[in-house]
Amino acid sequence: MPINDPTTATPSEIDEELARLDIEHAKANDTFNRLTARAQGLVNDGMAEYTTELRSRIEQARQTIAECETAARPLEAEFERRGGWTRAWLVLNTGGHVHRTTACRTCFPSTRFAWLTQLSGHDEAEIVEQAGKAACTECYPSAPVDVRNRPSRIKTPEQLAREAEKAERAKAKAAKAITAPDGTPLRTKQYGQIETEFTARRSYIEALSYARLLTKRNVAFHRNAIAEYHEDAQLILAALAAKHSRTVDDLRAELAPKVEAKWNREHSNWG
Ligand SMILES: [Zn+2]
Incomplete structure (x- = not known):
């Protein structure tokens, strides 16, 4: 930027x-x-x-x-x-070392580096702490022995960016996802396992509208199916309420006009 x-x-x-x-x-x-x-x-x-x-x-x-x-x-x-600040570079080889300068005499003109810009201006002790055994002994001669024996936790800016992207994707996915209130998969009788909030809302609307149609057709004959649709609708409502920290009544009221619209648009004239 x-x-x-x-x-x-x-x-x-x-x-x-x-x-x-x-x-x-x-x-x-x-x-x-x-x-x-x-x-x-x-x-x-x-x-x-x-x-x-x-x-x-x-x-x-x-x-x-x-x-x-x-x-x-x-x-x-x-x-x-500012009188300069600390900088660190990682040599891009397997087991490459972290250096305080690309001019380090253990490196060559052909050495390829990743500039660890996320560590710029950080305490050298902190850089060495993160680098562990990857810290160049020439660049960081005072690194304590116990630190030198630890595995490196250094990441390149590219790796950090990839990890951030992955976390962002996971967050976006979580925002779209839905589970039962206890965090287990949301399993319904008529719609199977529901993964996303979008499907949950659509299924809820469809379940109540369709249950109404079955009731109109032959309530005695469809008794079990009607009960299952109502049960599913309750499960979905509870899941939505838990996800958004809202009450079941609140969500039912929000979705009622959509159920009504679905009924008027599709099911009411199926006869
Ligand atoms: Zn060095």
């Missing part, structure tokens, strides 16, 4: 944006180099007239590079202004 005022942003917010700009910059740089080489190849082969479209894409990449650099400048300046 672009940062309007760096002076009020947290180190994590600033570094997260810098990391995003870094990636965009690297991509654009890659594109620039690739397309430039291709255009040069065409020129060398005497086909300069085919480079027009390439030229505009090269120009676009060049602009993106410039924009990334311009956007990063005030953020880098803020880092300097």
Whole structure:
């Protein structure tokens, strides 16, 4: 997310944006180099007239590079202004270590890192605590031995984002779901197991309207079915009431017009 005022942003917010700009910059740089080489190849082969479209894409990449650099400048300046803050990087290998700088002498120019921006500005002790045995001994020489023996709890920003997304999906699913008041599956006689609130409401409306039709047709003949529909409706009502911390009467009143509408629209003229 672009940062309007760096002076009020947290180190994590600033570094997260810098990391995003870094990636965009690297991509654009890659594109620039690739397309430039291709255009040069065409020129060398005497086909300069085919480079027009390439030229505009090269120009676009060049602009993106410039924009990334311009956007990063005030953020880098803020880092300097505050006298810097702690940063941490995780090497992207199995068993990769956490480092305080990508310039750590145990790393190589080709080493791939994930910038752990969520830890920017955090106490080094806390970073080491989370890193456990993944803490680089060169970068964090003072890490206590007992901490060094613990497994790493470090996650990359991508992993954290995925976990947050998963939790969000679970929350959305829970918001749509329905269970019996005691949390067990909502099982009905006529509609089987009901999973969602949407189905619960629809089934309730249908159950009462249809029970009314059966009553009209032949109450004695349909006695059992009518009883089951009424029973189901009560179960659903109790589940809805429990989910929303409302009373059964309240929900019955809310749904009554819908039952009536269903009856008028469908069942009343089935005869
Ligand atoms: Zn290191």
